[in-house]
Amino acid sequence: MNKIIARNLAGFLELEPKKQIVFDGMKAKIEQTFLLHGLYPVDTPVLEHSEVLLAKAGGETEKQIYRFTKGDTDMCMRFDLTVPFAKYCAINQDKLLYPFRRYQIGKVYRGERAQKGRLREFYQCDVDIISEDASLYSEAECINIVSDVFKNLNIPVVIKISNRKILSGVLEFYNLNHISNQVLNLLDKKDKLELDKFLTELENLVGASALDGITRVMSAENIADLEKFEINNEQYNQGKEEIKHLFEILQTLNLNNRFTLDLSVIRGLDYYTGTIFEVNFANINQNSSISGGGRYDSLASNYTNKPLTGVGFSIGLSRIFDILDKNNLIEFSKQATSWVGIIPLGDSLTHCFEIANVLRKNHIPTEVLYFNKPFKKKMDHANKKGIPYIMVVGEDEQISGNYGLKNMKTGHVFEGELKEIIAIFRGEKVGN
Amino acid sequence: MNKIIARNLAGFLELEPKKQIVFDGMKAKIEQTFLLHGLYPVDTPVLEHSEVLLAKAGGETEKQIYRFTKGDTDMCMRFDLTVPFAKYCAINQDKLLYPFRRYQIGKVYRGERAQKGRLREFYQCDVDIISEDASLYSEAECINIVSDVFKNLNIPVVIKISNRKILSGVLEFYNLNHISNQVLNLLDKKDKLELDKFLTELENLVGASALDGITRVMSAENIADLEKFEINNEQYNQGKEEIKHLFEILQTLNLNNRFTLDLSVIRGLDYYTGTIFEVNFANINQNSSISGGGRYDSLASNYTNKPLTGVGFSIGLSRIFDILDKNNLIEFSKQATSWVGIIPLGDSLTHCFEIANVLRKNHIPTEVLYFNKPFKKKMDHANKKGIPYIMVVGEDEQISGNYGLKNMKTGHVFEGELKEIIAIFRGEKVGN
Numbered sequence: 001m002n003k004i005i006a007r008n009l010a011g012f013l014e015l016e017p018k019k020q021i022v023f024d025g026m027k028a029k030i031e032q033t034f035l036l037h038g039l040y041p042v043d044t045p046v047l048e049h050s051e052v053l054l055a056k057a058g059g060e061t062e063k064q065i066y067r068f069t070k071g072d073t074d075m076c077m078r079f080d081l082t083v084p085f086a087k088y089c090a091i092n093q094d095k096l097l098y099p100f101r102r103y104q105i106g107k108v109y110r111g112e113r114a115q116k117g118r119l120r121e122f123y124q125c126d127v128d129i130i131s132e133d134a135s136l137y138s139e140a141e142c143i144n145i146v147s148d149v150f151k152n153l154n155i156p157v158v159i160k161i162s163n164r165k166i167l168s169g170v171l172e173f174y175n176l177n178h179i180s181n182q183v184l185n186l187l188d189k190k191d192k193l194e195l196d197k198f199l200t201e202l203e204n205l206v207g208a209s210a211l212d213g214i215t216r217v218m219s220a221e222n223i224a225d226l227e228k229f230e231i232n233n234e235q236y237n238q239g240k241e242e243i244k245h246l247f248e249i250l251q252t253l254n255l256n257n258r259f260t261l262d263l264s265v266i267r268g269l270d271y272y273t274g275t276i277f278e279v280n281f282a283n284i285n286q287n288s289s290i291s292g293g294g295r296y297d298s299l300a301s302n303y304t305n306k307p308l309t310g311v312g313f314s315i316g317l318s319r320i321f322d323i324l325d326k327n328n329l330i331e332f333s334k335q336a337t338s339w340v341g342i343i344p345l346g347d348s349l350t351h352c353f354e355i356a357n358v359l360r361k362n363h364i365p366t367e368v369l370y371f372n373k374p375f376k377k378k379m380d381h382a383n384k385k386g387i388p389y390i391m392v393v394g395e396d397e398q399i400s401g402n403y404g405l406k407n408m409k410t411g412h413v414f415e416g417e418l419k420e421i422i423a424i425f426r427g428e429k430v431g432n
Numbered sequence: 433m434n435k436i437i438a439r440n441l442a443g444f445l446e447l448e449p450k451k452q453i454v455f456d457g458m459k460a461k462i463e464q465t466f467l468l469h470g471l472y473p474v475d476t477p478v479l480e481h482s483e484v485l486l487a488k489a490g491g492e493t494e495k496q497i498y499r500f501t502k503g504d505t506d507m508c509m510r511f512d513l514t515v516p517f518a519k520y521c522a523i524n525q526d527k528l529l530y531p532f533r534r535y536q537i538g539k540v541y542r543g544e545r546a547q548k549g550r551l552r553e554f555y556q557c558d559v560d561i562i563s564e565d566a567s568l569y570s571e572a573e574c575i576n577i578v579s580d581v582f583k584n585l586n587i588p589v590v591i592k593i594s595n596r597k598i599l600s601g602v603l604e605f606y607n608l609n610h611i612s613n614q615v616l617n618l619l620d621k622k623d624k625l626e627l628d629k630f631l632t633e634l635e636n637l638v639g640a641s642a643l644d645g646i647t648r649v650m651s652a653e654n655i656a657d658l659e660k661f662e663i664n665n666e667q668y669n670q671g672k673e674e675i676k677h678l679f680e681i682l683q684t685l686n687l688n689n690r691f692t693l694d695l696s697v698i699r700g701l702d703y704y705t706g707t708i709f710e711v712n713f714a715n716i717n718q719n720s721s722i723s724g725g726g727r728y729d730s731l732a733s734n735y736t737n738k739p740l741t742g743v744g745f746s747i748g749l750s751r752i753f754d755i756l757d758k759n760n761l762i763e764f765s766k767q768a769t770s771w772v773g774i775i776p777l778g779d780s781l782t783h784c785f786e787i788a789n790v791l792r793k794n795h796i797p798t799e800v801l802y803f804n805k806p807f808k809k810k811m812d813h814a815n816k817k818g819i820p821y822i823m824v825v826g827e828d829e830q831i832s833g834n835y836g837l838k839n840m841k842t843g844h845v846f847e848g849e850l851k852e853i854i855a856i857f858r859g860e861k862v863g864n
Binding site: 004005006009017024037038040046049066068071096099102109111138140141148249253304350354360368370 | 441445455471481502503519520567576681735770782789792796800803816
């Protein structure tokens with residue numbers, strides 16, 4: 001029979017077991033952190049009516065989308081978790097308790113050219129806190145959560161915070177409102193252009209005087225700097241007050257200086273209206289962020305008149321994993337999910353199955369190495385897999401009720417009854 | 433602005449928060465059970481090359497598939513987790529340690545007519561144990577795992593076990609090999625046809641004598657019955673021996689009689705070659721199964737010459753949830769994921785944020801009710817959400833370091849330092 005070559009689509013991450021275990025561990029830590037913050041889980045479909053999903057999209061977004069028809073139905077795969085959440089809020093608006101604080105972890109799809117490790121299928125981990133009147137405390141809470149996630153992942157990061165109103169005030173001051181989208185788009189590309197080229201393009205767009213003002217504001221290093229500029233309009237002042245207050249709250253939260261003012265943060269999406277933030281690796285040079293978010297004023301306005309303001313952010317889990325992996329910053333030593341491997345001797349196999357079930361009932365992940373290989377091969381298998389503890393069980397053990405538990409790292413063997421062995425693992429936590 | 437109607441595609445399950453929490457709890461329990469059995473996680477893409485995914489498919493399967501092209505690429509959404517796993521094994525065949533025991537929990541897609549609650553997007557939870565020579569113990573292990581899953585979900589089920597070789601032997605005995613697929617297809621529809629109609633169709637197909645033989649074998653109630661039939665060919669005898677031995681193993685595993693012989697189990701998929709099994713609700717009348725699996729002899733033969741035999745099964749999580757929900761068998765009382773809600777009094781808000789972070793560090797899911805509403809409204813909110821414990825924190829508490837923790841069910845208030853409050857929750861487990 002002719003064989004078909006087994007292969008994956010370009011841009012679709014599929015991990016071998018030892019990597020998948022680490023990836024799942026990261027995913028589980030993120031979810032645990034979200035649950036520790038008392039967020040609700042939401043799970044929306046991967047496919048949506050195109051009309052619903054593309055209500056707001058256009059241009060680049062639409063080109064990237066996996067869209068097709070089946071029967072009479074025109075449908076799309078989701079390209080983020082925000083639009084489906086807006087739809088979800090519109091559908092469930094009367095069932096939700098506000099503020100509604102949700103998380104969603106799921107795969108999203110962007111059929112862009114797969115270049116330089118760009119992923120076409122990737123996990124996003126989103127949080128949104130929506131209410132009729134989101135306060136600065138919701139912003140502080142989001143930054144607190146995102147900070148907690150990276151602390152729990154043990155990944156050093158910098159959280160760069162800005163407020164869109166400040167830059168809007170600056171543009172207003174220089175009478176650039178009519179081209180503000182163009183300016184923001186250019187500013188957003190700052191890290192992707194050479195500095196000279198960026199400055200020339202910006203000067204061509206806004207003129208020399210505004211260039212000077214904009215670049216000075218963008219390089220402000222702390223809140224006090226904001227007082228130095230001569231700008232004094234409502235937008236600017238509001239933005240300044242908001243960010244001041246936000247920083248006061250954050251300073252009390254013991255975030256270990258993981259956050260900083262950075263007015264060069266733009267965030268491409270046009271629905272942000274106030275605070276915006278981005279998260280970057282502290283120790284890896286990457287010119288794009290691994291998480292970002294901000295405040296918006298009308299989440300679901302394409303679907304409903306109910307005013308839903310909110311603050312949200314998204315963590316690019318697959319991207320983070322991919323970067324860490326490519327920079328050799330992950331140790332893939334641990335392979336097994338079992339804590340205990342039981343190797344049967346002689347006719348004790350069904351007894352081994354029984355013991356394994358007892359250990360599992362006591363929350364100890366266990367496998368029986370029952371396959372038809374010599375003892376030595378089974379030990380090899382357990383070693384290659386990295387199972388941390390081994391029990392060899394034969395008739396003697398079955399009769400005496402005394403078992404040996406070998407720590408494969410130290411070589412030490414603990415001997416005792418099953419309940420004593422179980423006690424050794426008490427307090428350990430199953431899973432990733 | 434014109435609003436677009438927010439709606440979901442027919443056949444796509446999207447749950448409101450209180451239901452999502454229960455669903456996620458079930459999913460987490462299944463995953464925990466898989467991990468307790470020491471299985472490896474695998475996560476394959478939702479999209480695949482059509483050529484790869486449809487290597488074996490045809491007929492009905494192909495019609496149901498979401499298939500489309502983007503650029504030059506012809507691709508499909510996965511319709512199960514088995515074919516992607518076969519591809520995964522072919523790609524990673526030299527990296528895997530055999531026996532390779534994996535689980536995967538993910539959504540799959542079938543664009544069939546959405547009728548009678550048929551889902552087009554649904555979660556499957558798959559387990560496969562593959563090796564070069566799968567033994568009966570792998571079959572026993574799969575049945576042990578599936579039994580454990582439903583025990584942990586607290587869902588009473590019956591596991592019906594058959595062996596394909598037995599029926600094949602019967603068909604051989606009656607010289608029906610040339611139409612065996614037709615016969616098996618008809619037998620598989622038994623529960624969907626009226627009995628009279630089924631028997632007439634079967635008689636037309638196989639004749640009166642075979643009809644009698646087949647129906648007698650199919651209604652065998654225990655292993656001993658298998659000795660009563662006059663059939664005595666290699667297939668039949670092999671099947672009989674295998675199922676006998678399997679039942680002997682299972683009897684030692686303390687599965688509380690959740691399994692039974694049922695030779696009317698067919699399993700539509702043509703790749704099963706020996707033991708097959710199906711799981712049905714014990715207490716709900718459903719004419720189709722909620723889980724099923726069996727042994728196969730060539731998992732990845734479309735992609736590789738490496739012989740990979742195995743045993744696997746799939747649990748239809750979305751379907752199970754949907755049936756339980758429609759039969760009003762789920763209590764959706766619990767809404768909150770937080771254990772503790774903190775309500776600030778006066779100017780204590782940032783202190784509340786601090787305390788919340790301390791509780792979270794001690795694995796206690798906590799939220800601060802910081803939104804701008806009067807105290808009573810916040811208590812209402814906490815009650816509606818079902819947050820089990822409330823702390824009201826003002827300046828007094830902040831200064832004294834003494835806090836009150838109110839159990840919202842009993843009304844009892846525990847007073848003490850933060851570390852005493854933390855101690856109350858020790859041993860509780862975060863998550864679902």
